[in-house]
Amino acid sequence: MNDNKLASDAGSRDASPAARGAATRGRSGAATRARILEVASELFYADGVRATSADRIIEQVGITKVTFYRHFRTKSVLVVAYLEEQAAAERAWMEGVRRKDDPVGSLRALATDIGAVSCKPGFRGCAFINAAAEFSDPDDPVRSAVDAHRCWMLAEFADIAADAGIKDSxxxxxxxxxxxxxxxxxxxxxxxxxxxxxxxxxxxxxxxxPAAPER
Structure with missing residues (x-):
């Protein structure tokens, strides 16, 4: 065992009960927040945001209302967190399928993946389009999260078009x-x-x- 590990263990033993309790609660709190977000994401996508109440999420996670609102002070905050997590996943996906100096290949890879996802059980379309249909107010934080993601996607498509040599990307x-x-x-x-x-x-x-036929 190395000296750093010994020092860490000694520090843990020497820490006060209050400090150790706070660290444990911190780890437990992060896991609880992740579980709330996981359950909410499944319900929001399958049944819709407005059709999914905070009480239903609380019941399925198995926590109290106090615990729920400690992590997400409003349902709107939770919905935004759900969309931000979806956005991060789509950014990682886009980065993975983009092909350097091959715009057509990039688009074909995107299309193939979209086709594959749509064939999976439980597919309900685009989470952002679905959310936009439920939140029409442009000033709503949920709609702002949708708009931010769509602006990013438009920029990605513009980059691909520019790579293809298109002037009006x-x-x-x-x-x-x-x-x-x-x-x-x-x-x-x-x-x-x-x-x-x-x-x-x-x-x-x-x-x-396709090129125009020669005359």
């Missing part, structure tokens, strides 16, 4: 966003089996349209 980014949004809805309402290939073809037609 902002216009093309909006077109790609419309295709992506439509695909997320279609994956929930339509046949998800063909979604990936159809979306890839649509993306490609926008970024790399």
């Amino acid at each position: 902002q216009m093309v980014a909006r077109q790609l966003m419309i295709l992506r949004d439509g695909a997320m809805v279609n994956g929930y309402l339509g046949d998800p089996a063909t979604l990936g290939a159809s979306l890839a073809a649509a993306f490609t037609s926008v970024v790399a349209p």
Whole structure:
């Protein structure tokens, strides 16, 4: 055992009961917060934000109202945390599928992944589109979280369009966003089996349209 570990163990033994209790509560508190967010995320996505009450989350987590509101002072704060967690996951996903110097390949990879996700049991479309449908007030913190994520996604699409040599990358980014949004809805309402290939073809037609036939 190294000296640092011995020193750490000694420090833990020498700490006052109050300090040790605070550290334990801190670890327990982080786990409780994570569990609240996990349960809320599942319910918000499956059943809708407004249809999911704080009382239902509290019951499923198995905590008191005092504990719930200690971690999330309002339900709105919890919804924003849910969307921010979803946004972080999508940013990591986008980073993983982007292909350097291959904009068409990046879009095809995105389309393939969207198609795969839409085929999974429990798919309910885009969490951000769903939340926007429930929160129409542009000044609501929930809607602000939705808008921030969509601004990021538009910027990603604009970067891909610029990599493809398109001058009006902002216009093309909006077109790609419309295709992506439509695909997320279609994956929930339509046949998800063909979604990936159809979306890839649509993306490609926008970024790399076929050359005009020679006369």
